Amino acid sequence: MRTALAAVLYESGKPMVIEEVTVLPPQAGEVTVRMKAAGVCHSDLHVIKGDLPMTCPIILGHEGAGIVEEVGAGVTSVQPGDHVIPIWRASCGRCEYCLNGRPALCDMGTAMRFTGTMPDGQTRFRNGLGDSIRHYAGVSTFSSLSTMPEAAVVKIDADFPLWKAALIGCGVITGVGAVTYAARVMPGTTVAVYGCGGIGLNIIQGAKLVSASQIIAVDTKANKETWARQMGATHFVDASQGDPVQAVRDLTKGRGVDYAFEAVGLPQPIEQAYDxxxxxxxxxxxxxxxxxxxxxxxxNQLVYAEKTLKGTLYGSARPRIDLIHLIAMHRQGHLLLDELLTRTYPLEQINEAYESLERGEVARSLILWE
Structure with a gap:
């Protein structure tokens, strides 16, 4: 057994506690990863605030990158020393969702997300009292060492910076995938993006990648305009200054956009995007x-206007394939990553990192380990 420094959430609505935890060795079909970077993502904030209830104590974090330190029996896809990106919706590769190219919907990943355990129903973390600590999304990247299923890691080239790999692992693949897979945005069409956080900025970037002719970024915080335009937005609407729906319609000569995306996680912007x-x-x-x-x-607009309303998880992407594609796109100069990173923090400042995220002060931030 090994120890690690982790951010443990003992109660929703309270700060995470930085403490040393015991990490049990990987069982059959599992790997232990030494984390090098972890993303500060809004999905974890929902759990911290209690918006998405999870059984505590739990180690959050679902976006990251690291190096395999140990493998359990039967593991063949990676070995110690391999650089990997954790997949926060692990998939079995055999069910109908996996075989139909929709691995994010696999029951394996769904179960781990809601139970906070490994597939065998057990956990691999213990605190100083010997109590079990639950996993988040099967990966718990807010621990310097984390045991996870082999199905939850994708091997990447060792020369690719791990901090960039961490950014790709959730925000980039979800945003770009929402454009290319969920909506299948066509070149020359018009797009509105409600919310310019980590996901929204990458939706904007995805729309630019597919050559949308007009990309309207919408946010209630005016400071987001600089980041949005850097990612490819052609227009910016400050939703705090008036009706954003009317503003979008005015920018499209009263017609409305071909595609609208909601990347906030609140009912009102969902309604506004739809309208x-x-x-x-x-x-x-x-x-x-x-x-x-x-x-x-x-x-009635679903009928009379033949609108389509749909959701997307993980960008409706295939992480084992598309994470590698995104790395290749960045190497070729087509995908922006450096521009996304606003701040980095040590694990000890993770609560401050989430306060900055909630205030809208960052495009994307990372927890980094030396």
Whole structure:
């Protein structure tokens, strides 16, 4: 057994506690990863605040990158020393969802997300009292050492910077995937993106990658405009200064956009994104809401205007394939990563990192280990 420094959430609504934990060795089909970078993502904030209830204590973190330190029996895809990106929705590779190219919907990943355990129903973390600590999304990247299923890691080239790999692991693949896989945005079309955080900025970037002709970024914080335009936005709407739906329609000559994306995780921007879409257009929801959230949708528009409303998880992507594709795109100069990173923090400052995220002060931030 080994020890690690981790950020443990003992109670929702309270700060995470930085403490040393015991990490049990990998069992059959599992690997232990030495984390080098972990993303400060809004999905974890939902758990911290209690919007998405999880059994505590738990070690959060689902976006990251690291180096394999140990493997359990039967592991063949990686070996100690390999650089990997954790997949926060591990998949079995055999069920109908996996075989139909929708691995994020696999029951394996769903079960680990909601139970906080490994597939065998057990955990691999213990605190100083010997109590079990749960895993988040099967990977718990807010621990310097984390044991996870082999199915939850993707091997990457050792020369690719791990901090960049961490950014790709959730925010980039979810945002770009929402455009290319969930909506299948066509070149020359118009796009509105509600929310310019880590996911929204990458939706903007994805829209630029597929040559959308007009990309309208919408946010209630005016400081997001600089980041949005850097990622490819052609227009910016400050939603705190008026009706963003009307602003989007004015920018599209009253027609509305071909595609609208919601990347906030609140009912109002979902409604606004839906209302911004033209007849025959598509609205895609990628933001994670409170468990009890409901949005009011004009149902008649689904019929009379033939609108499409759909959701996307993990960008509707295939992480084992698309994470590698995204790395190649960055190497070729097509995908921006350096521009996404606003701040880095040591693990000891993780609570401050989430305060900055909630205040909208960062595009994306990372926890880094030396």
């Amino acid at each position: 911004s879409v033209r007849k025959g257009g598509t609205c895609v929801v990628s933001g994670i809401c409170r468990a009890d959230a409901r949005a009011a949708i004009n149902v």
